[in-house]
Amino acid sequence: xxxxxxxxxxxxxxxxxxxxxxxxxxxxxxxxxxxxxxxxxxxxxxxxxxxxxxxxxxxxxxxxxxxxxxxxxxxxxxxxxxxxxxxxxxxxxxxxxxxxxxxxxxxxxxxxxxxxxxxxxxxxxxxxxxxxxxxxxxxxxxxxxxxxxxxxxxxxxxxxxxxxxxxxxxxxxxxxxxxxxxxxxxxxxxxxxxxxxxxxxxxxxxxxxxxxxxxxxxxxxxxxxxxxxxxxxxxxxxxxxxxxxxxxxxxxxxxxxxxxxxxxxxxxxxxxxxxxxxxxxxxxxxxxxxxxxxxxxxxxxxxxxxxxxxxxxxxxxxxxxxxxxxxxxxxxx
Numbered sequence: 417x418x419x420x421x422x423x424x425x426x427x428x429x430x431x432x433x434x435x436x437x438x439x440x441x442x443x444x445x446x447x448x449x450x451x452x453x454x455x456x457x458x459x460x461x462x463x464x465x466x467x468x469x470x471x472x473x474x475x476x477x478x479x480x481x482x483x484x485x486x487x488x489x490x491x492x493x494x495x496x497x498x499x500x501x502x503x504x505x506x507x508x509x510x511x512x513x514x515x516x517x518x519x520x521x522x523x524x525x526x527x528x529x530x531x532x533x534x535x536x537x538x539x540x541x542x543x544x545x546x547x548x549x550x551x552x553x554x555x556x557x558x559x560x561x562x563x564x565x566x567x568x569x570x571x572x573x574x575x576x577x578x579x580x581x582x583x584x585x586x587x588x589x590x591x592x593x594x595x596x597x598x599x600x601x602x603x604x605x606x607x608x609x610x611x612x613x614x615x616x617x618x619x620x621x622x623x624x625x626x627x628x629x630x631x632x633x634x635x636x637x638x639x640x641x642x643x644x645x646x647x648x649x650x651x652x653x654x655x656x657x658x659x660x661x662x663x664x665x666x667x668x669x670x671x672x673x674x675x676x677x678x679x680x681x682x683x684x685x686x687x688x689x690x691x692x693x694x695x696x697x698x699x700x701x702x703x704x705x706x707x708x709x710x711x712x713x714x715x716x717x718x719x720x721x722x723x724x725x726x727x728x729x730x731x732x733x734x735x736x737x738x739x740x741x742x743x744x745x746x747x748x749x
Contacts, residue, residue, distance in 0.1 A: 445526040449531065
């Protein structure tokens with residue numbers, strides 16, 4: 417099937433390594449389709465050389481940046497402005513149909529059956545199910561659609577500052593027009609436990625086909641003991657609760673490609689050291705990021721209840737998993 421392809425994007429070396437794991441997982445599960453990766457100039461030559469071993473096409477593209485610091489601040493992800501670069505995937509007109517997958521996804525089995533779906537097929541986002549999550553979606557490359565998306569992004573922008581808000585506005589009838597374009601959640605299962613309905617996860621989780629490491633904590637931010645095959649600690653924010661079995665799967669795949677990385681002079685240590693953090697800072701230095709907002713004022717219990725009912729819980733603050741757990745423990749004791 418030379419006219420169909422899986423497509424991903426890397427905007428720096430860390431996401432380049434994530435893409436290597438994604439591409440390897442697709443190869444391991446015997447996909448019959450082409451593998452294509454879009455790269456920005458921030459990806460080093462060494463990583464690019466390794467990617468050329470895994471992907472059929474490695475295509476250099478310009479960075480497209482929303483520069484929407486106000487909306488990006490709402491989701492506390494200033495780095496996501498560059499995800500507009502994803503729009504370049506519609507320019508791959510050498511292919512009749514493609515599946516785009518974020519570089520922080522991992523394939524757990526063969527998913528070639530997704531090519532039977534039509535544009536725009538995607539799974540619901542766990543944070544707002546009437547929106548689709550843009551980590552995995554089926555689409556048809558088209559210069560006409562590409563130009564319309566660029567025009568739309570300039571004229572109307574994105575309600576979250578990133579590609580997800582933009583694409584949901586552009587494909588605005590996804591939630592209501594055709595249920596056949598709603599992919600089952602197992603094709604884009606969130607690794608973050610706070611998003612998961614635990615009974616459903618226990619019921620359907622073993623059938624997962626693609627896991628998506630949502631949020632700002634990625635598998636490469638964890639330490640991994642290759643001997644015990646256990647995730648040992650998180651490098652950054654310890655408040656992010658993940659299904660660690662998926663992180664272990666990711667690291668198992670990464671460990672299998674480490675000899676190839678070493679061959680091209682890429683450090684075995686994937687955790688972002690000072691040098692890698694400087695590269696990442698350089699890659700997003702052109703973003704215009706607003707200063708952090710002042711601490712939120714204390715609100716009444718009535719206002720807090722109303723926020724919960726409207727889906728506006730402060731999961732990073734007073735309504736964090738740890739604080740909820742403490743409250744439950746207090747009641748139970």
